[in-house]
Structures are given as structure tokens and as C-alpha cells.
Amino acid sequence: MKRIGLKFAAMSVMAGLVSATAAQAQDFTFKLHHFLGAKAPAQTQMLEPWARQVEENSDGRVKIEIYPSMTLGGRPPELIQQARDGVVDLVWTVNGYTPGLFPRTEVFELPTVFKNDPVAANLAMFDMFEDDLKEEYQGVEVMFLHVHAGQGLHMRNTEVRTPADLDGKKLRIPTRTGAWAIEALGASPVAMPVPELPPALQKGVVDGAMIPWEIIPPLKIHEQTEYQIEGHDKERFGSTSFQVSMNADRWNGLPDDIQQAFRDASGRDWWGKVGEVWRGTDNFGIELAVKSGNTHITLTEEETQAFRDALAPVVDRWIEDVSAKGIDGDDLVEKARDLIADNTGAM
Template sequence: MTRLVVSHYMPADHGTHVDFIVPWTLRVQAACPSLEFELHCEGHEYGLLENQFSQVSTGVVDIAHSPAALPAGRFPLTNLMNMPFLVEDSQQASDRLWAAHPLYLEEEFRPLRVLALHADSGGVLHMRDTEIRSLDDLAGKRIRTPAGAIADAISVIGAEPVHLLPPAIGKAARAGEIDGAIMAWDVLAYTQTQDIFRHHYEDIFYVSPLYLVINPDSHARLTDEERQALHGHSGADLTRRFGAFWRSWSAPGRALAQGKGHSLDRLPSSVLSGLRTAAAAGTKRHVDRLIGEGLGKAPDLIDIFSGRSERR
């Protein structure tokens, strides 16, 4: 038997574990019974978000799942998917990530071997007390954002971006340190901040890319049959599943936003237009910076991720 240790950072009752990781390992095992998996999630020894990359890189675990934002700066091309207003949903983003992988992203992950790339359901705006009717309503507000172009755009329109990883959002919200958060629907549920954020907006600001990777030495010790089973149920086979996964994982958060005392709406067109204009300038600055750092493929990736290359 070949045992593979798999780690991720989400709770055992989250869809990442229940719908994605566990069924995936079972499909691989069914295809090749000589493989077995040992799983670690939040609360387990290897379940810390910030440790996923180091664990799989050093071989402490064989396979890890993590946001591509970690470690910071390690995957600059993959993280272009995090630029504002590029895609409409998780499945579209996941398809485009996997399409870009062989030409643009595979090299960025070496020596790790990529088993899957996907994107979450997308960050949407949740506000504590303020309903957003104009850009002025965001001025001076402390808004949780990821680092990067969205934070730049929030700053340009007069709000204060506060960079927090998802596990830190709940504590900051309960301490009154943020007035709103741009985060995915499932984060609203697992941070239990529905009693704090009461005004919600459906417009997707960005999606966050994630990766599932295997350590190169772990991959090398697999038999041909084991590799065939692993890859046959990864890659494109996994990619096509993520849209449905994220719709399901978003449902509990969306349901909370439809409860008593909450409002759920779309942003006014003038607000969205102002945010898009600010974000486009931030995206261009970010891409120009990557080009200056020797990553000349960045514009091509923006074309793929935004769908412009599909329309040519």
C-alpha cells in the first residue's frame, strides 16, 4: 500500500472536506486500491492555513490544498486571477485557470506537481450598518479586502482597505475594527459574522485562485498505475466540478443574507462603474510591475483570465 498524507485548512464540516477532498480520494482509491489517504484539516496537526505550502514543499505532507495567495508573492502569475472584475463565477475562473496551466502556470509551481487549480465563489461586499447608494457611502469605511488591486481600488474611492486572511475576519468584525468586508459567501457563514454584517451585495469583485499540489518526491514514488489513477481523477476531471461545489458552499452564507434584518441587493450602477474604473487602473499598474520584474507573460494571462483571448 502507498499512503499519501493530504492536508488542507478548512473545517471538517466544510464542503472543501466533505464534497471535494474526501470524494476525490475515494475516486482515486477506487481506481487504484493500492493507494490510501490520510487526511488532515483545520484542527488537525497539519491543518493550519499558513503552513500548507511549506508542508507540501518539504514533504511533511504529500498533497496540500491552499489559496494561491500563500505564500505571499510565490505565485504571481496564478494570482492574476485575483485581479478585479475579470470573471463572472467560479466555474468560468476554474476553466480559465486550467486552460492557462500548461502554457503559463506549470513552470511557476515547479518542482511541485499541480493536481488542480480552481477559484472560489468570489468576494462580494458585506456592510455592517451602511447601505451603499453612492461611492460617498464607502468613503472613510474600513473594508476588509485581499491585498492587491482590489485594495488599491477601495483606497482610490476613499475607503480604507484592511488586509485580513479569512480566519481573522470574525475577530476583527466583532472587535469593531472593520465596517465591512469583501469576502466569499462561505466565509460569512464560517466566520459567523452574519450578526454583524447586515447589508450584502451580489456583485463579484474578484475570485481567489487555489491550488491542489503534490510533492515531487511523493509523486516519484508512485507506481505507474497509481499515477494514472491520481491524474485521471485530478486536472480536468476536478476542474469541471468546482462551479457546482462553490454554488453549494455559498448557499448557507447566501441564506443568512436573506434572513430577517438583512438586505441583499446589487450595487447601484454608478458605484459599480466607479469601482471598475478604479480597479482597471490598479490592474494595469500591477501588470506593468510584473512586466518590469521580468514576467512578460502577465498581459497574456490577463487576456486568458478575462476571456479576451476567447473573443479573438
Template sequence: MKLKALLASAGLAAFAATAQAAEVELTLSHWVPATHMLQPGGMEPWAKSIGEASGGRIAITIYPASQLGAAPDHYDMARDGIVDIGFINPGYQPGRFPIIAAGEIPFLVANAKGGSRALDEWYRQYATREMKDVYTCMVIVHDPGTLHGTKGPIQVPADLKGKNIRPAHATMARLVNSLGAASVQVPAGEMRELISKGAADMTASPWNSIYTFGLQDVTKHHLDLPFYVTTFAFVMNKAKIDGLSPADRKVMDDHCTPEWAEKMATRWADAEAAGRQKMIDAGNHTFYKPTPDDVNLWKRATATLQGEWEAAATEAGVDAKAAWANLGETLKKYGADVK
């Protein structure tokens, strides 16, 4: 009854009508707005393709905006069967998923399209170990993001000292702390409230998400540098997918691939990249373009993060140096390595 009520309130009647006629009804829960390009540009086409490939046997109902639970809880929600499919940011739970955190290291992933395909392909060899409680369907990243603040300058690492900064994930939280800033970690949906109340001076975000989450009037200063990406995953309740018929299981497996990871990320990536030009056109934003020497300062400031990741991955039972090399090779294969 609770799900039906939420469905009605979300205005998702089209999905509901399909679900009621299907043999397998799946819930997909996420925590960004329904208008966020990830839903109309990624999740909805994916769900439609699954419905068509199954001949209408499988229907997916999408619940956006944390309707079914808080953003950091989505892995456990899928594990426990509260939802069938959860969209997760592993970095919202520091230390829990050290292997996939490789994707969080700045200056590693050059673009979201090839980057999503590469990270998904690379992580498949580790997913059953690190996310053993669920079925990991796919891994994606967003278009490279940067730092956005209420005041400037934001050009070199020293500009972060003494600031309160909302990081995108645990790796960035460690970075800003090492630079003399204080990290204030909240999910993306809470960025505006955090900054408008003065509890943070800066936030990490891809460009258009500043508009999506309503920060364009409070963050007017921007580090004009492709700095980092965030890793995300779609994870599914194991009992649910293991209980599917062989034909339906094949449909789901065919939609949980590196190719689908790239498709899922593509329209979102284009939308995020367009946000920078939107700010330029608005004319009331200040962009701080680092010089080559400034970029070297940023790279020097982030240099210890790879070693920290290797230590954590080794503790998790991974040959970290080989894994890191393989990740670099896979990114290069799909044109997503930083030159």
C-alpha cells in the same frame, strides 16, 4: 505519532482505516472547517475517486481547520514535505505568485464552475515556472463574492473610505487601500474574531462563507454585486509524486485536470450562491444594489488593477498582454467571462 493523534482528534477514522490498508498514504491539509462544502463536496469525492481508480493502493487522509499549519504556510508545507498535498490561497502571500493573481482582478470571472476549469487550463502553462517547488495539481475559484459590513451603506467605492477592511487577497488589499480604506489581511478563519473585536468594519467573502465562518450576526450590510473571486490551488510535494509508481502517478495525473477542477468547485459554488437567498429569507440583512452608474464607478475604481498585474507578470518573464488575452478567451470558452 503526531499525525495519528491529530487524526484521532479530528474524528477521521474512516479515512485512517483506508490509509492503513493502502500502499501509498497521502496527507491533504487545508484550513477551512471540515464542514465547509469544499471538503464533503469536493475533497472527499476526489479522494474517494483516487482510491477507487488505484484499486485501493492510494489513500488520502484529510486534515482540516489548520490542524497541521497556518493557512498562509500551506505552499511551503507541501514544498517541504510536512504535508503531501496542501490547499493554498496564493493571495495570502502578496507578491509571491504574480501570474496566478490574474484571477483575483474584480469583474473578470463570472462563475466558479467554468471559471475554475478555465483558470486551471490557462495556468498550466505557467505553473511549472511560478510554483516550481511543487506539483500543481489543480486551480479553482469560489463563487463570486462581495463586501459585507457591520454598517452601511456599501454601494459605491466612496463608501469604503476611512473603513478597515479585511480583503480576500493581495489584489483586493491594494484596491481598498487605493480607495482610502485600510486593509487588515487575515485568513478566512480569522474573519469573525477580527470583526467582532472591531478591528475591521467589512470583509470580502462569498455569500455562504459568512455563515460558515459565523459572521451572519455581525455583518448585516452587503454590497449586492458579484464583485470578485479568489484563486486557490492544490499543490503536492514533488518528491512524493515523483516517487509514485507509473500506475499510481497516472491515477494522480488523471485527477489533476481542468475537468476535476470544475468538479472540485461545483458543490462549493452552489453552496456559496445559496447563502445570499438564506440572508434574504432571514429578513434582518440590508442589501445595497448598485445602479448601472454605480457599477461603472466600481469598474472605474478597479481599472488600474489589470495594468498592475501586467507589470508584475512581465517582471516574472511572461508576455503579459498575450497571457491576459488568452485568459479572457479561455474564460469565454467555458462560459465564465463577465459580459
């Protein structure tokens, strides 16, 4: 009887330890909401590794649940407000889905500022964040910012080698800076979240889109287009900025050690790593398109310069626009260009 009693007591202690561990593991549960599918590289290669690192840093006290494809409701442009209102704890979203809300960060989207290196751009964003960008992220605590590998042209059935080839075409873009670029090239911008692009291409609502190659596999863009076009040495026509951010009240209510778990997973090296992820997935996307029979056009240096010349006024337009709001656009462009140059080849 005594042995049975001791065994029961030991089992009770073990059960108590397991229960305590489980309870501890559920101390802080966060819902992360985003607009792409669960198999998109943005989730599998960026959001999931980041979430698991935060959980590890917290010794299991944090659990981050990822909800893709807007499964918690709403449309992609509503994500940032969902985070600000505390409807969800965390979001990954496109800054440009809410035009004008993050004007300083737009500098990294501009053609001739962003060219072809998402790692360098992300590191430059990190270096500028505290002094130049942070003030526009009201209501949220930024975990990290990033750009994608840059806007390439995806065309249904039009071969493009000069800006004139785009005259009168309708192109999808998610951001106002991208819309300005499309207008500068003589085309008409059509704003829509990227999940809506495949049927728009299929039905001829748009003739093409400015997006990175990364999005080709998850949305099967290669099945709706014939041509993918980029500049010399992988130069692109601008980029798009994104954020992963937490509701500010939720953040402020966390103990210091849990905040540190997030900070340690979201440092400068991680911002650079995200750039590597997007470059890698971009390469995979264009390889898939080519293997499927699409034509990948890399413009010559001379052809690329014609696009640079056409797009140069976009930077001037942005500087004038933000300057009217009291933002020193000239300074931001100069800083961004210098820091991108300094960080080129950094990783």
C-alpha cells in the same frame, strides 16, 4: 478431523486474502492539510469527493487522510511551505497567503478579469496551466487550481452603493490583488487568514471584508455583519485563487498507475465541477444571510459601472508589477479574458 482441518485451511486462506487486501489498501497513505473546518463545504463538497475518487481510481491502494483546521500545526500562510518541505503530502491553500509567489495565477483574481463565473475561470485556468502557469509551482505537483465565486462586500453596519461609501473603511482581504482593489476603492486593506475574520468583525478591527458568500455559514459571518453587496448580475470585485498540490518528491516517487489515479480524478471536467460546487455553496450562503435578517444589495448596472471604473487601475497596476519581473502581464490578461469568455456557460 479432516473436515476441521479443511475448514481451518480455508479460514487461513481467507484471513490471508483479507490481510493482503488490507496491506494493499495501505500501500499509499497521504495527509491532506487545510485551514477550514471539517464541515466547511470546501471539505465536504470538494476535498472529500476528490479524495474518494482518487482512492477509487487506485482500486483501494491509496488512502487520503484529511486534516482540517490546521490540526497538523502551523498557520494557514505556512501551508504551501509545508507541502514543499514534505511536512505534509498534500495541501489545499490560498495562493495569496504567500504574496508574490504565484504572480501569473493572480490574473484570475483581478477585478474586471474575473466577474461572476467560477466555472469559466477554472476551465480557463486549466487551459492556461501548462503553457502559462505551471512554472511558478516549484516544489509541488498541482492536482488542481480553482477560484471561488468572487469577492462580495460584507459590511458590519455600512450600506454600500458607491465607492465613496467605502472611504476610510478597513476591509479584510487575503491577497495582494484584493488589497489593491480595496485601496482603489478608498478603503484600507487588512490582511488576515479567513478563520481570524469573525472576531475581527465582532471587535471592530475591520469594518467589513471582501470574501464570497460561501464562507458565511461555516464562519457565521451573518452574525457579525448586516450587509452583503455585489454588482449587477452577480458581478464581483475580483476573486481568490487556490491550489490543491502534492509535495514534488512524494509525487515523483509514485508508480505510474498511482499517479494516473490522481490525474484521472483531477482532469478538466473536475476543475469545472469545482466551479459549480463553489457557485452552489455561494448561493446557499447568501440565502442563509438573508433568512437571518441581513440585507443583500445587488447594485444597478450604473452603480456597478462606477465600481468597474474605480477598479480598472488595479489591472494596470498588476500588469506593471509583473512586467517588472519579466512576465508578460498584458498577454496573460488578454488570454484569461478570452478563455473565460470562451468557457462561459460551458457546463
